[in-house]
Amino acid sequence: MKIAICPGSFDPMTLGHLDIVERALGFFDKVIILVMSNSSKNSAFTVEERMELIRKCVDDPKVEVDTYDGLLVDYAKERDATAIVKGLRAVSDFDYEFQQALINKSLYPKIETVFLPARGDNMFLSSSMVKEICRLGGDISPYVPKQITKDIYLRCKGDS
Numbered sequence: 001m002k003i004a005i006c007p008g009s010f011d012p013m014t015l016g017h018l019d020i021v022e023r024a025l026g027f028f029d030k031v032i033i034l035v036m037s038n039s040s041k042n043s044a045f046t047v048e049e050r051m052e053l054i055r056k057c058v059d060d061p062k063v064e065v066d067t068y069d070g071l072l073v074d075y076a077k078e079r080d081a082t083a084i085v086k087g088l089r090a091v092s093d094f095d096y097e098f099q100q101a102l103i104n105k106s107l108y109p110k111i112e113t114v115f116l117p118a119r120g121d122n123m124f125l126s127s128s129m130v131k132e133i134c135r136l137g138g139d140i141s142p143y144v145p146k147q148i149t150k151d152i153y154l155r156c157k158g159d160s
C-alpha cells in the first residue's frame, strides 16, 4: 500500500489544501493529512480544532487526519509512508520547499517529496490570506470548503 503524507499547519484548511489532497489520492492508496503542531506561527485554531475542521471537509476512507510534533521523517518511518506531497504556489515557495525536501531525503533516503503545482486559481491562496480577508469583513466563501466557512467566520471575524 502506497502511503503519502500531506503535512502543514492547516490553520485553517483552504480549497488549495483540499485540491492537493484530492490530487494525491489519484496516485496513492492512502493520504495522511498531518497537522504539524511544532510550527512557530501564531495559530487561530488549536491543533485539535484544525483536525476537526479538516474532518468536516474530507469524508473519504482513504484519508486519515493526524498530528505530530516531531520530525516529519520520523513520522514517515513510523507509518511506512513513501512520499511527502506538497503544493507549490509560486517561485517564492520553491526555495524553502526544495531545502526541506533535500533535508528530509538526507535524513531518510527512502522518502520522496512530490511537488504538485497549485491550480491557477489557488496560486495566491493561503490560510493567512483567508484569515486576513475574514478579519477585514470580506467574503471567504470562494477560498474555503463550505463545511467550515462559518467556523472560520466565528473565529476570525473582527480578530486583531
Ligand code: ADP
Binding pocket: 007, 008, 009, 010, 011, 014, 015, 016, 017, 020, 085, 086, 087, 088, 089, 093, 117, 118, 119, 122, 123, 124, 125, 126, 127, 128
Ligand atoms: P500555509 O502556507 O497556507 O500556512 P500550510 O503550511 O498549511 O499552508 O501548507 C501545507 C501544504 O499545503 C504546503 O505544501 C503548501 O504548499 C500547500 N498549500 C497551501 N496553500 C496552497 C494552495 N493555495 N495551493 C496549493 N497548495 C497549497
